Amino acid sequence: MMDCIMISTAFLHDCGKGPMRHEDSLLAAGLGRRGIAVRYYTIKRIHRRQLPLGRDTFIAGDMDAMHGAMRQLGIPVPAPDDYPAALGEFLRRRVWTSTLGEVERALESGSTPPTFVKPADRRKGFTGVVCYSERDVAMLGNVSRRQRVRCSEVVRWVSEYRVYVVDRRVVSVGHYDGDPTVPLDFGVVEAAVDAYRRSGQAPSAYGIDFGVLSTGETALVEANDGYALGAYGIDADSYTELLMRRWDELLGSARAPGG
Template sequence: MFDIAFIQEKGNGRLAHENALVHEHCVRIGQPFELFTPKRLLRRQLPLTRRSFVFGDVDITHSAMRQLKIAIPDTSCYPKALRSYLHRRVWTDTLGVLRQRIDDGAAPVFAKPASRLKIFTGRVFAHHSDFYYVGSTSWKEPLWCSDVVEWRSEYRVYVIGSEIVSVDHYDGDVGLRPDPVVLAQAVAEYTRSGEAPAAYGIDFGVLSTGDTALIEANEGYSLGAYHIGSEAYAGLVFTRWRQLLESLPTD
């Protein structure tokens, strides 16, 4: 167990779905916990140590990492070990280069930020007017770009170590499940590569071609929960946080 689990609240004890799952598991196993508001963390009012667990949204989690001097991981959403599962071209570009390509009549492209993930939501860019959605983002902003494909279903696969603990539908036809053989093979290859975190989420879907394909990989320390239960979800985020704490130099 951790000495204490700090869980972000919205105020008056209200919890986001993921935070409620972690809270439920802490209560069940007797893990000491404390709810906190973002203001308290940002004011450095939480007594964080290398035996603390912190759970909140991405920005809050990153703030906690910086206070603990944990390096924020640079985990690729398209791991090299899993590129063969993409079933589409993926490349990097800048926002300005993409705009020029679209203005020159190139085929539509799906693009999302490559580093500052929250500056805009990934979307298809097909016309000049689509760039309205990026607001004041710099034209030098690096992007992940990919061919536009048709997803018939989308699922999140939750993994602890090399074990799949839940496969949750979140979009498209719920009856079109990704091939479990492909999922197991992908997780095994990711584990063997040494790229995989100790726990993570990885999204797969079924394309219009019928292929099971990788959508993207997701970090395990702040991960959206769909239908996964509290025990599996808390186990996942606890496992990833322990790994991050273990990256700290010993005193």
């Protein structure tokens, strides 16, 4: 287990009277074994910039919390890159960028088949959905039709896994959907991780989802940045190492005050 940064205090999300998130439970255990004091915050304190964040603090939470912490520290919020260009050959399906309005019109005219659609530029508005007709787009409500979306042809996943990577190393693999008896072709996974590293675009620590298609091929589902990452079948120490490693990298990108 590697040490990333000299952290004196870690901030985890306070769930109030509800149960602690699985991810926070893992972090509390992992941070405790590192001897790092844990304090808890509410999202209101993030929005009000009331947390004493600095280079000697670590924070974990959902996208809203993490982006608020980044803005407070002058860290540029990373743009989502679910389908990295360097990994196009591993998608095993057509993927393209459009707008929600263009997808709606194409479905209405019958010029496109059913399409999986999700936001391209931000993690809000709606979650990924398969649109079979323009009526499915209408069900998204008042979401702007000018919103950029990432589209992909619809495929059938038999099994899906999250692969956790820290500094080129696969530290864990967790199954999260489908048939757990259907394994990944790990040669494909290792080739993708290596290609991502060589591209120079990979974060220092991340999760990358792969699945097995109905054709039997192992394919990339999507890449996930490591600063706010769901935990599936990963142990506390590996999960803590991954998030701390990515946070260390993000702290290094912080702009100087007044810069």
